[in-house]
Structure formats: structure tokens, C-alpha cells
Amino acid sequence: MTNLSPLPAIMLEPLVRTALLEDLGRAGDLTTDAIVPKDSHARTVLSARQAGTVAGLDLAVLAFQLIDQNVEMTINHADGSEIAQGDIIASVSGPARAILTAERTALNFLCHLSGIATATASVVAAIRGHGAKIVCTRKTTPGLRAVEKYAVRAGGGCNHRFGLDDAILIKDNHIAIAGGIRPAVERARAGAGHLVKIEVEVDTLAQLEEAMAFAPDAVLLDNMSAEQLRQAVAMVAGRAITEASGRITPATAPAIAATGVDLISIGWLTHSAPILDIGLDFSELDGPD
Structure with missing residues (x-):
């Protein structure tokens, strides 16, 4: 590198x-x-x-x-x-x-x-030839986040947010407490600065369709099959960054990258390598x- x-x-x-x-x-x-x-x-x-x-x-x-x-x-x-x-x-x-x-x-x-x-x-080698990037997560050793994320970059990967203050990532528990995707996104947008990006986690294509109505900057496609990811990418149609996540390995990564997602996030790179x-x-x- x-x-x-x-x-x-x-x-x-x-x-x-x-x-x-x-x-x-x-x-x-x-x-x-x-x-x-x-x-x-x-x-x-x-x-x-x-x-x-x-x-x-x-x-x-x-x-x-x-x-x-x-x-x-x-x-x-x-x-x-x-x-x-x-x-x-x-x-x-x-x-x-x-x-x-x-x-x-x-x-x-x-x-x-x-x-x-x-x-x-x-x-990174497993998905070479596809457009997706490999990114890490916040699943890091306490106190070592900066150097572990540096190590991901040394391996040719990229970094997701460094902490809770980097960006807004609306996950399933946020949605449940807020009472739905719409109130969660509306509250996030009302409280975010003009440089803060908003990402919404979805588990189904129906949730994705709902989330896209509120124009998020990115969508986290959690634990979807390759076919679901392919459909999700088509639904988003370039209007947001697409990120695939959920128990991804070097063996499964090529098929996921082939769906056209922009990012593939992997927690074990830092917590279990x-x-x-x-x-x-x-x-x-x-x-x-």
C-alpha cells in the first residue's frame, strides 16, 4: 500500500x-x-x-x-x-x-x-475485479480502534465510521424505539449538522423501499441473500450508497460483491482476526x- x-x-x-x-x-x-x-x-x-x-x-x-x-x-x-x-x-x-x-x-x-x-x-483479494470496497466496523478492541482501523487500511480495506460522532447510523433498535423508519429519519435529519451523513439499516426489501422515500445518504443491507442484495441495488438505483453486512467471509464475499453493492462491511476483521x-x-x- x-x-x-x-x-x-x-x-x-x-x-x-x-x-x-x-x-x-x-x-x-x-x-x-x-x-x-x-x-x-x-x-x-x-x-x-x-x-x-x-x-x-x-x-x-x-x-x-x-x-x-x-x-x-x-x-x-x-x-x-x-x-x-x-x-x-x-x-x-x-x-x-x-x-x-x-x-x-x-x-x-x-x-x-x-x-x-x-x-x-x-x-480484498477475493473481490478483486468488482467495484465494492471492504470496510471495517466499530467492533474493535477498546482503546485500539485507531490502530486497528489503520491496520485495515494497511490490508487494502477502508474504514467505516470511527465512532458515534462521525455519522448517523439508524439501526433496528433506533427504529423500534422511534416508532418506525419515518420518525427515526426525521428526528435524525432535524438534529444533524449539514455535513453529517445519515445511513439507515434495513433487513427487508420492504423496509428498504420505505427508507428510500426519505432520501438517506446510505443504506445498510443487513443479512440479505445475494439475490435480495441484487434487487436492493436495483431499487436504490444509485440514489444512495449501498452497504452489505452480515457474517461475510472471503468465500462468500465474491458473490456479494457481484451484486453491485458499494461497500461490504465486516466486523470480524478487527474483533476476531x-x-x-x-x-x-x-x-x-x-x-x-
């Missing part, structure tokens, strides 16, 4: 600092401090133990450098890169104690976010300078 923009360090540092403090506890790294001489230096590599897509290197760099600014990291495969099993993603060198102390925090972020990027890339297995291997250990 050559157009992937990195997140500012000011957004990342609090996450990494919190993770390091959680690990260091009240007494620091007892194991490393007892075993590794203070002045030892090491050369290590971050190696891919399986193929995938990289994301999270900036957080890994911060993990090492917040422990010791003398740790240096040279990146061979930037975020968004596809890697093969055995590839050296980056090399890390510097004080051995700092590398060992930060190792797990760095890998936790790197493996988790690379897993999200890899899962996203698999679905398996990690990408990446390890930190020592290539050389130096004695005190």
Missing part, C-alpha cells in the same frame, strides 16, 4: 506506553535485569513465520525506543507490504536489556495488527563495549 499514511506518533505513544507499563509492573523486568549484563548489545531480526501483510511497525519501534532510545530498527518491509514465510521484516539492534524488555509489547502490537491487515487483504506469527530472533549478542 504505497499510499498508506502513518499515524502520528502522538497517537501511538500513549498506547505503547500503557502496554509497557502494564508489563513492567512495579519492579521492572526481573528476568532480564538479573540475567543480561547491563552493557550487552544485541542484533536481532523480526522474522515472518507465515505469509501475510505487515502492519504495526511504528508501534514496535516505539516499544523499543521508549525503553531505550539507543535501540535502532531498520525496516525491510514497510506496513502494507506482503511478506512470505521466512522474510526478515526488520532488524533491531542496541542494548540487549531494552530489546528483551520491549520484545513482547512490540510483538503483541505487530502480530495483532499484521493479523488484521492480513485478514483484510484476503477479502487471528494474529500473524512474527518472531524476534537473536542473530548476534555482543559483550560490553
